[in-house]
Amino acid sequence: MQYKDMTWTKALCGAGIGERALRSEHGLCADVAMLRCCSGNAKMLEKIHDALWIAEGKIVNFYGFPYPTRCVIAQLANGDLWVWSPVALDEVLQGEMDKLGPVRHLVSPNKIHHLYLQDWKVAYPQAQLWGPRSTITKRPDLAFREPLEDVAPAEWGGDIEQAWFRGSFAMDEVVFFHGPSRTVIVADLIEALTDTFLRQHWSWWGRLLARLDGIVADKALAPAEWRLSFLNRKPARAARAKMLDWPCERVIMAHGDWCRSEGHAFLVRSFGWLGA
Numbered sequence: 607m608q609y610k611d612m613t614w615t616k617a618l619c620g621a622g623i624g625e626r627a628l629r630s631e632h633g634l635c636a637d638v639a640m641l642r643c644c645s646g647n648a649k650m651l652e653k654i655h656d657a658l659w660i661a662e663g664k665i666v667n668f669y670g671f672p673y674p675t676r677c678v679i680a681q682l683a684n685g686d687l688w689v690w691s692p693v694a695l696d697e698v699l700q701g702e703m704d705k706l707g708p709v710r711h712l713v714s715p716n717k718i719h720h721l722y723l724q725d726w727k728v729a730y731p732q733a734q735l736w737g738p739r740s741t742i743t744k745r746p747d748l749a750f751r752e753p754l755e756d757v758a759p760a761e762w763g764g765d766i767e768q769a770w771f772r773g774s775f776a777m778d779e780v781v782f783f784h785g786p787s788r789t790v791i792v793a794d795l796i797e798a799l800t801d802t803f804l805r806q807h808w809s810w811w812g813r814l815l816a817r818l819d820g821i822v823a824d825k826a827l828a829p830a831e832w833r834l835s836f837l838n839r840k841p842a843r844a845a846r847a848k849m850l851d852w853p854c855e856r857v858i859m860a861h862g863d864w865c866r867s868e869g870h871a872f873l874v875r876s877f878g879w880l881g882a
């Protein structure tokens with residue numbers, strides 16, 4: 607479903623999962639206009655494992671709520687680079703990427719992490735675009751491969767598994783597991799903004815909202831309104847069961863403080879809201 611209700615969209619935006627959601631309401635230009643990069647340049651890649659890196663993106667500001675952004679880069683066994691939730695691409699990041707290998711896959715795990723796909727596609731025209739059907743529907747201007755669902759495509763299935771969280775009337779998300787590094791990769795299903803970040807960038811009442819929403823580091827949850835929108839929890843519970851079978855050591859998220867050890871326990875806590 608397209609979630610076009612403005613009030614709902616604003617609520618998600620305020621909670622940190624909808625910074626790009628108005629694209630479906632007003633189109634690409636309005637979306638970009640509302641997103642304002644407020645500070646910083648993309649940093650160098652940080653190596654997490656022999657075949658896994660992260661890149662911290664610019665802080666984005668939406669309706670007065672700034673968010674840190676992060677993307678993940680995996681190198682598949684054949685050398686191809688798989689880029690998850692691409693952040694703003696600048697010369698520094700592109701130079702680092704070019705040292706690693708050929709960018710072959712650009713992945714938007716849900717329909718609000720697609721903002722920079724086009725920029726990356728221009729820089730790497732040989733790359734293929736991937737996302738769940740909700741992303742593909744939202745970006746008819748881009749040519750995607752077949753929709754991502756619960757089974758990884760052959761292109762990365764030997765290195766990366768995936769689980770499709772759905773059952774929300776607002777949004778679905780595909781969660782990934784990079785086997786060689788035992789890393790689960792989550793976009794908005796877990797958000798963990800640090801107290802330091804919030805004090806630097808959010809007002810006192812914004813910090814209160816963030817805490818109530820569950821997107822602070824000591825809670826590390828999906829935003830409350832998104833959790834509530836999972837009216838059908840059966841498929842999401844099935845996805846969680848699949849995810850919890852992965853031998854996870856770390857969990858990397860798009861927004862906030864990621865989990866460097868004991869990832870499995872972290873996932874159990876962060877997805878406890880789904881119930882038994």
Ligand SMILES: [Fe+2]
Pocket residue numbers: 622623624718719793794860861
């Ligand atoms: Fe997000």
